[in-house]
Amino acid sequence: xxxxxxxxxxxxxxxxxxxxxxxxxxxxxxxxxxxxxxxxxxxxxxxxxxxxxxxxxxxxxxxxxxxxxxxxxxxxxxxxxxxxxxxxxxxxxxxxxxxxxxxxxxxxxxxxxxxxxxxxxxxxxxxxxxxxxxxxxxxxxxxxxxxxxxxxxxxxxxxxxxxxxxxxxxxxxxxxxxxxxxxxxxxxxxxxxxxxxxxxxxxxxxxxxxxxxxxxxxxxxxxxxxxxxxxxxxxxxxxxxxxxxxxxxxxxxxxxxxxxxxxxxxxxxxxxxxxxxxxxx
Numbered sequence: 001x002x003x004x005x006x007x008x009x010x011x012x013x014x015x016x017x018x019x020x021x022x023x024x025x026x027x028x029x030x031x032x033x034x035x036x037x038x039x040x041x042x043x044x045x046x047x048x049x050x051x052x053x054x055x056x057x058x059x060x061x062x063x064x065x066x067x068x069x070x071x072x073x074x075x076x077x078x079x080x081x082x083x084x085x086x087x088x089x090x091x092x093x094x095x096x097x098x099x100x101x102x103x104x105x106x107x108x109x110x111x112x113x114x115x116x117x118x119x120x121x122x123x124x125x126x127x128x129x130x131x132x133x134x135x136x137x138x139x140x141x142x143x144x145x146x147x148x149x150x151x152x153x154x155x156x157x158x159x160x161x162x163x164x165x166x167x168x169x170x171x172x173x174x175x176x177x178x179x180x181x182x183x184x185x186x187x188x189x190x191x192x193x194x195x196x197x198x199x200x201x202x203x204x205x206x207x208x209x210x211x212x213x214x215x216x217x218x219x220x221x222x223x224x225x226x227x228x229x230x231x232x233x234x235x236x237x238x239x240x241x242x243x244x245x246x247x248x249x250x251x252x253x254x255x256x257x258x259x260x261x262x263x264x265x266x267x268x269x270x271x272x273x274x275x276x277x278x279x280x281x
Contacts, residue, residue, distance in 0.1 A: 065089045073102075078109055087119075096123050107136070114140040118153050125157060133157055146174055146181055146189030152197060164205050171198040192218055196227050208235055226255035230264055237271050245271055 069086040072079055083102045090099035100123055107116040121136030134157060140150040151174065158167040171194055178189040195218050202211035212235060215228035233248035249268040256264055 059093070062089050062093050066093070077105070080106065080109060083109070096126060099123060107139075111143050114144045114147055114150055117143075118149055121153055121157075125160070130157060130161060146178065146194070148190055148193045148197070151194065155197060155201060159201070159204065164201065167201055168198065168205075171201065192222065192225060192227075196231070199228070199231055203231070203235065208239070211235065224255055226252045226257075226260065226264075229255065230260075230267070234267060237267070237274075242271060242274070 066086060066089045069082045069089065072082040073086065076082065083106045086102045087099045087106065090096070090102070100120065103116060103120040103123065106113075107120050110116060117136045117140040121133040121140070124130075124136060125133040134154075137150055137154040137157060140147060141154060144150060151171065154170060155167040158164070158170070174189060174194050175191065175198070178191050178194070181189050182191075195214050199211045199214040199218075202208070202214065212232060215232050218225060218228040219232075229248050230252040233245045233252060236242075236245035236248060246268065249264060249271065253261055253264045253268070
């Protein structure tokens with residue numbers, strides 16, 4: 001029972017670390033491989049090149065669990081519990097390649113759970129199969145238009161492929177159709193989160209004027225949202241507008257939930273350290 005509970009927590013954590021962190025840093029999008037290799041999420045995401053170097057874990061208990069799930073699947077190939085359990089064990093073993101087949105089956109049998117497609121796509125991306133990753137993300141977006149995790153993953157892939165205009169176009173189209181989508185299904189598209197992602201892509205492309213325009217629109221819509229304020233502070237810091245940056249860091253810190261405050265403080269501290277550095281004569 002304890003092992004099963006640990007496995008369930010592992011599955012949840014893997015899905016979480018596979019998802020792109022929206023609000024931290026000016027660069028974007030780690031791949032699932034880096035998170036799995038390191039065993040943790042990344043505070044400062046960067047675009048990475050997949051490298052299938054996950055170290056397999058030899059554990060007799062895991063081997064036995066995997067064999068048990070395989071035996072169940074031989075009799076019941078569509079058993080969701082066994083498929084999910086096998087994926088969890090394969091990930092715990094570091095056998096990402098071995099997780100692909102059961103993930104594909106899970107995604108097919110449970111289209112209402114788009115995270116299966118996302119984890120499948122990010123695993124393909126980790127191994128460098130970008131076409132297969134695209135297919136997984138594209139299917140997730142067809143099944144769940146505007147789903148922010150799917151948008152994040154697709155944008156990450158297109159940036160890795162050096163297709164920023166494709167990524168920007170996807171986000172702009174999502175925003176243009178958001179009102180209609182939300183009228184048909186309330187809250188199906190989180191407009192502010194899509195805007196935030198678009199702004200970060202503009203930043204990554206050094207299109208700071210366009211990024212600032214997105215953030216200003218977000219602030220006009222919701223002055224209590226700390227995310228665009230923090231993002232603007234980062235841009236001001238990059239531009240050398242230290243007073244403006246400090247003011248916005250203080251404001252973002254006052255509005256942010258506790259889990260983001262340390263990171264905002266780090267950004268503000270970097271600004272303070274830059275101010276204290278002696279200038280060359």
